[in-house]
Amino acid sequence: xxxPTFFISSTIYDFRDLRSALKFYLxxxxxxxxxSEFNDFQKPLEQHSYxxxxxxMQKADYFILLIGCRVxxxxxxxxxxxxxxxxxxxxxxxxxxxxLKILNFVRSExxxxxxxxxxxxxxxxxxxxxxxxGHRLLTAPSKFASDAEALVNFIAEVGxxxxxxxxxxxxxxxxxxxxxxxxxxxxxxWDVVHSQVLTGLPVDNLAFRKLLARELTxxxxxxxxxxxxDVVYSPVESVIRFHSEYKITFNGSNNEKSVIxxxxxxxxxxxxxxxxxxxxxxxxxxxxxETSYFLNFDHHVNGFVETPVYKALFKLQIEMRSxxxxxxxxxxxxxxxNAPAVRGNEGETIDIxxxxxxxxxxxxxxxxxxxxxxKAIHKHLDGEEFVMPSLRPPSPIADMNEMIEAESPSDxxxxxxxxL
Numbered sequence: 001x002x003x004p005t006f007f008i009s010s011t012i013y014d015f016r017d018l019r020s021a022l023k024f025y026l027x028x029x030x031x032x033x034x035x036s037e038f039n040d041f042q043k044p045l046e047q048h049s050y051x052x053x054x055x056x057m058q059k060a061d062y063f064i065l066l067i068g069c070r071v072x073x074x075x076x077x078x079x080x081x082x083x084x085x086x087x088x089x090x091x092x093x094x095x096x097x098x099x100l101k102i103l104n105f106v107r108s109e110x111x112x113x114x115x116x117x118x119x120x121x122x123x124x125x126x127x128x129x130x131x132x133x134g135h136r137l138l139t140a141p142s143k144f145a146s147d148a149e150a151l152v153n154f155i156a157e158v159g160x161x162x163x164x165x166x167x168x169x170x171x172x173x174x175x176x177x178x179x180x181x182x183x184x185x186x187x188x189x190w191d192v193v194h195s196q197v198l199t200g201l202p203v204d205n206l207a208f209r210k211l212l213a214r215e216l217t218x219x220x221x222x223x224x225x226x227x228x229x230d231v232v233y234s235p236v237e238s239v240i241r242f243h244s245e246y247k248i249t250f251n252g253s254n255n256e257k258s259v260i261x262x263x264x265x266x267x268x269x270x271x272x273x274x275x276x277x278x279x280x281x282x283x284x285x286x287x288x289x290e291t292s293y294f295l296n297f298d299h300h301v302n303g304f305v306e307t308p309v310y311k312a313l314f315k316l317q318i319e320m321r322s323x324x325x326x327x328x329x330x331x332x333x334x335x336x337x338n339a340p341a342v343r344g345n346e347g348e349t350i351d352i353x354x355x356x357x358x359x360x361x362x363x364x365x366x367x368x369x370x371x372x373x374x375k376a377i378h379k380h381l382d383g384e385e386f387v388m389p390s391l392r393p394p395s396p397i398a399d400m401n402e403m404i405e406a407e408s409p410s411d412x413x414x415x416x417x418x419x420l
Contacts, residue, residue, distance in 0.1 A: 004197070005032040007057045009087040010066035012037050018066065021186050026193070030204045034060060050075055050083050054090055060100060062197060063091040066189075067106045067155060069113075071147045080150050088158065095177045102177040103192060104158050108184045114152050155180070205293050213381045215284040216374045219320075223371045225274045235271040239361075239368045239392065242268060248358065250399045257351040265350050269335045272360065275327050275367065280320045288313050309377060309386050316373040323366040331359045361396035368392050 006026055008019050016037070023033040034041060034056050036049065044052055050073075057063065065088055075086040094100035106114075156162070160175035167174045181192050225233045246260055288294060294310035297303070306314075334356040336342065343350060372389040380386040393401040409417075 003030055003032050004062060005034065005060045006062045006064055007034045007060035007087075007091070008064050008066070009053075009084055009091070011068060011070045011072035011082075011084060013072075014068045014070050015066050018186060018189070022064070022189065022193075025190060030207075050086070053083070053087060057087065057090060057094070057100075060091075063088075063095070063100050063102045064189075064193075065091070065102065065104045065158065067104070067110060067151075067158070069107070069110055069151070071150050071154075080147075080153075082150065082154070085154050085157070088154075092177060101197075103196060104178075104180045105183050105189055105192070106155060106158075106180055108182045110151070111155075111180075111182045113148075114155055117148065117152055208288070208291065208293060209381050212284050212288055213378055215281070216378045216381070219280055219370065219374045220378070222278055222280060223367060223374065225271060227270070233271075234371050235364060236368050236371055238264075238267055238271060239364045242361070242364075243392075243396070243398070247398050248354070248361070248396060250397055250403075255354050258354045258357050259349050259351050262345070262348055262350045265338065265352070266340070268364070269339065271367075272332060272335045272364065275363065276332060278327065279324050280370065282317055282320050285313055285317050285320070289317065307386075308388055309380055312373055312377055312386070312388060315391070316370065316377065319366050319369040319373065323363065323370055326359065326363040326366060331363050334360045358396055365392035365396055 008022060010019065012019065019035055019037070023035050023038065026033045036053050036056075042052070042056060043049070044055070047055065065084075067084075072082045072084050075081050075083040081089075088102075091100055091102055095102050158178065159180055160178040163175040164178070166172065181188070183189050223234075225235070227233055242264070245264075246258065248258065289310070292304060294307050294313060295304040296307055298305045334352065337356070338350060338352050369391045372391060376387060376389050394404055395401050
């Protein structure tokens with residue numbers, strides 16, 4: 001599995017703890033983190049450390065820039081370009097090529113210092129302060145900023161201020177990657193990374209959801225029927241309509257024959273033939289029930305509780321196993337015994353042995369539920385809110401379901417039994 005790679009760029013001295021925390025949490029999400037002060041950072045012996053950092057950046061998907069009050073080591077001291085600034089410039093070139101995404105962060109107090117300095121510049125210009133004196137005042141060293149001018153210029157570069165002004169003047173495209181996020185603590189940074197990159201889910205969770213969606217797609221490919229080009233049919237509508245028009249009751253099931261519309265039976269038979277020798281696989285669905293990805297922690301019970309999606313996955317597992325068990329030759333034999341080639345094609349109705357029809361309807365009900373559940377879960381994995389579909393009951397005999405429900409222990413019944 002390819003995992004997202006992050007390159008952390010900043011002065012190390014004043015960001016050591018923050019860089020360490022960021023690396024730890026990103027790796028907990030399954031990401032790869034490139035941070036030069038750690039032993040897992042590749043350090044080619046034939047390269048200078050600065051060049052090694054610039055080379056490593058080529059492997060990154062995301063560039064995280066942290067700007068504090070220190071400038072750090074110089075990459076080009078004559079032109080006052082720090083190594084952090086040079087890393088950013090290379091990252092921005094990669095960003096323009098679509099190879100890298102940039103997340104810029106500036107400490108809140110540094111941003112405020114920059115704003116105050118800008119206001120001071122305007123004030124000195126308004127008061128006609130001697131330019132030489134004004135420059136000396138603005139560039140005077142302080143305990144807060146090691147090099148105020150270099151720091152402010154760097155922030156302006158990251159904000160792409162000059163490019164933005166030029167673009168607005170001549171109508172050229174505005175620069176991208178110039179968002180600057182201010183932060184006071186680690187949570188401020190982590191909230192941005194989560195919302196912009198990881199969408200709040202660990203990488204392994206996201207990858208598993210993709211895998212689950214892939215298996216659900218395969219299940220639907222086996223469960224749907226393509227009678228004609230570019231038109232896909234589901235058995236759901238036909239099965240629901242059948243039960244609506246030909247309701248089998250507990251007493252009616254004793255009838256030797258059930259009378260059904262010939263055209264409608266032929267349609268049901270076409271769907272049934274699609275199931276011949278088809279066994280549904282549930283490896284990823286089974287694994288999903290073994291993970292915590294679809295469980296929520298409830299502090300009231302101090303433990304994990306099932307989400308509606310988890311319950312749907314559990315139900316899908318049961319339905320597919322029941323479908324596989326019911327998908328046998330003797331159950332499908334009712335199709336061939338009542339095919340036009342055997343029974344002829346005269347008359348609007350056909351009478352079918354009820355004792356043979358009921359197992360076939362049970363099979364079709366299970367198939368219907370597999371389609372409904374797979375579709376609902378797949379749509380949820382694509383970002384939609386999960387809605388549990390209305391499913392076919394356990395028995396195709398309508399009034400038997402109440403009897404089955406009344407005689408089947410519920411979860412609460414089992415919990416009461418365990419408490420004895």
